[in-house]
Amino acid sequence: MTAAGLLRIEGLSVEFGSGDNLARVLNDVAFEMKPRETLGIVGESGCGKSMTALAIMRLVPNPPGRISAGRIVLGGEDLLQATDARMRDIRGNRIAMIFQEPMTSLNPVFTVGSQIAESLTLHLGLSGAAARARGVELLKAVGIPSPEQRFDAYPHQLSGGMRQRVMIAMAIACEPELLIADEPTTALDVTVQAQIFDLLRSIQQARGMGLILITHDMGVIAEMTDRVVVMYGGRVVEQGATRDVLARPAHPYTRGLVACVPTLEMDGDGEPADLPEIPGVVPSIWELQTGCPFADRCNVVLPWCRQEMPAATLIGVAHWVACWQRQEGRP
Amino acid sequence: MSANSRPAHGEHPTREALRMFARSPVAVVGFALLGAIVALALLGPMLMPADPFDIVAAPLSPPSFQEALLGTDQQGRDVLTGIVHGGRATLAVGLSAALVSVLIGITVGAIAGFFGGTIDEILMRVTEFFQVLPALLFSMVLVTLFTPTLMTIALSIGAVSWTATARLTRAEFLKLKELDFVAAEHVIGAGKGRIIWGVILPNALPPLIVSATFAIGTAILFEASLSFLGLGDPNRMSWGLMIGSSRSYILSSWWAVTFPGCMIFLTVLAVSLIGDGLNDALNPKLRERR
Ligand SMILES: Nc1ncnc2c1ncn2[C@@H]1O[C@H](COP(=O)(O)OP(=O)(O)OP(=O)(O)O)[C@@H](O)[C@H]1O
Ligand SMILES: [Mg+2]
Numbered sequence: 001m002t003a004a005g006l007l008r009i010e011g012l013s014v015e016f017g018s019g020d021n022l023a024r025v026l027n028d029v030a031f032e033m034k035p036r037e038t039l040g041i042v043g044e045s046g047c048g049k050s051m052t053a054l055a056i057m058r059l060v061p062n063p064p065g066r067i068s069a070g071r072i073v074l075g076g077e078d079l080l081q082a083t084d085a086r087m088r089d090i091r092g093n094r095i096a097m098i099f100q101e102p103m104t105s106l107n108p109v110f111t112v113g114s115q116i117a118e119s120l121t122l123h124l125g126l127s128g129a130a131a132r133a134r135g136v137e138l139l140k141a142v143g144i145p146s147p148e149q150r151f152d153a154y155p156h157q158l159s160g161g162m163r164q165r166v167m168i169a170m171a172i173a174c175e176p177e178l179l180i181a182d183e184p185t186t187a188l189d190v191t192v193q194a195q196i197f198d199l200l201r202s203i204q205q206a207r208g209m210g211l212i213l214i215t216h217d218m219g220v221i222a223e224m225t226d227r228v229v230v231m232y233g234g235r236v237v238e239q240g241a242t243r244d245v246l247a248r249p250a251h252p253y254t255r256g257l258v259a260c261v262p263t264l265e266m267d268g269d270g271e272p273a274d275l276p277e278i279p280g281v282v283p284s285i286w287e288l289q290t291g292c293p294f295a296d297r298c299n300v301v302l303p304w305c306r307q308e309m310p311a312a313t314l315i316g317v318a319h320w321v322a323c324w325q326r327q328e329g330r331p
Numbered sequence: 332m333s334a335n336s337r338p339a340h341g342e343h344p345t346r347e348a349l350r351m352f353a354r355s356p357v358a359v360v361g362f363a364l365l366g367a368i369v370a371l372a373l374l375g376p377m378l379m380p381a382d383p384f385d386i387v388a389a390p391l392s393p394p395s396f397q398e399a400l401l402g403t404d405q406q407g408r409d410v411l412t413g414i415v416h417g418g419r420a421t422l423a424v425g426l427s428a429a430l431v432s433v434l435i436g437i438t439v440g441a442i443a444g445f446f447g448g449t450i451d452e453i454l455m456r457v458t459e460f461f462q463v464l465p466a467l468l469f470s471m472v473l474v475t476l477f478t479p480t481l482m483t484i485a486l487s488i489g490a491v492s493w494t495a496t497a498r499l500t501r502a503e504f505l506k507l508k509e510l511d512f513v514a515a516e517h518v519i520g521a522g523k524g525r526i527i528w529g530v531i532l533p534n535a536l537p538p539l540i541v542s543a544t545f546a547i548g549t550a551i552l553f554e555a556s557l558s559f560l561g562l563g564d565p566n567r568m569s570w571g572l573m574i575g576s577s578r579s580y581i582l583s584s585w586w587a588v589t590f591p592g593c594m595i596f597l598t599v600l601a602v603s604l605i606g607d608g609l610n611d612a613l614n615p616k617l618r619e620r621r
Contacts, residue, residue, distance in 0.1 A: 092519030104511040109533045119519045
């Protein structure tokens, strides 16, 4: 599996600040992806999902942040050892990313066409008519009507859903091996959300990309992903094949999430429901705790949960959980 | 590309700004005034090819229809010819000094704002240093160190007047660099140079254009001050030089100073009116688009 893998992350830690203000925003994060796989990252606000994506891109804001440990291996190459020039070559070309907010992700003073063409020029050396032809093709591929005209449109002339399609067109311009979508539909209407997910899925299948889908929504995880990584407080608390994790959630936090999946699709006001209420609050990242970050909210907490973080234990086929309840013995 | 089928709010931002500019009476007056002054400076010397340094009548003759329409200065040179010929130098110094000042200001501000940290710290200390320096005195020193030519005067004015542009650019960069489309640019692998000049700067332009316009007015006044103090280029006729050379006679022979003074006043007024118009046209647009 290692040799054929697309992406392997080992022991990834990201810290902000220093001294008394040190905050470990990611702590020993590890997961793997195979080519063509869709991996979901789920967890509540502030648990480090976006930071994981930025770390893969090596775009953790520095200062104050820094990647303090770990390896991020893309197709055999450790990105944390790559030079800045090499990283610029990889970004947009082998790894692409789309953001949550399509309204602000496009530069307001240039046409969408010129922004799509930029990536083509940067990585494939296309320019002029060739870049335009390829750009129009991409707009067509993401389902934008009359792509010839839209190529010359300014971002403010397009709706949110159209802009997110443009972002997707930009992201897939150079046929990346890996596409990271960070909550790509949060800012969109429900009907448009479904369309964007359909588009992502068909594009991923057609082009054989790996897809990392970051979301709050267990319904999206269930529908879209092959594997899921559940994060809490900067750590991976459980990961495995999506159907295994949904069928046999092992971590108390995952169980809380999964308990609500059937009702998750829509709640009363037609909005997709957010994560269910789990009593307690997320611990402040500013306190560097030694034990399990979920301990204070856990309903099956053991005395030693607060002292030491349990290691990830294999509990099924490629299904890991980091919980003392599933460990043999105690520290 | 049917422009008329687009909704009104879909108008190209630049075109909309131009339309708003054209609708503002203040801007139109400023534009017409500046146009007339520029036309005078460019075409006038061809219509009145006489050398402005020639002596045409008795020194300090008052304005009259027989001899000199606007009078003569203390050396007997024609004031009208001086005004017609002096416009080019004044406008050229104003424009090039503003250009120098804006180029320095944008470069310093962009680098400080984009990189932040120690680089920002150092550049801002330098900016503060130039800001507390008495600008006129410093440019006088620069001009006297080199020979006063249009070039050195423009450079020395530019070198002391860039700080406001630098601060404005830095503030814009601090704000803009956090926006998603800049992050998106990092994500596609664009280099820092491209992000600074090709992505952030175009978005920072509206307020910078306004400030550059005002910089022209400031530079023209600066040139006049230097000339008044006798530090202008003595071989090129300019409005500042005319005021400077006749300043001792202001009470006895008002015309030698008043007419070139009015030209400077009108030019700076025109430039300020245009600046105000641009400000109205560009800034609300800017807020609406974010
Ligand atoms: N510039 C920063 N300085 C300090 N801490 C930061 C900074 N940026 C992010 N963090 C912290 O990093 C943690 C992880 O943030 P991240 O954006 O990855 O969360 P997330 O899981 O994506 O949340 P959301 O679902 O709200 O997008 C948060 O607790 C946040 O407070
Ligand atoms: Mg996030």
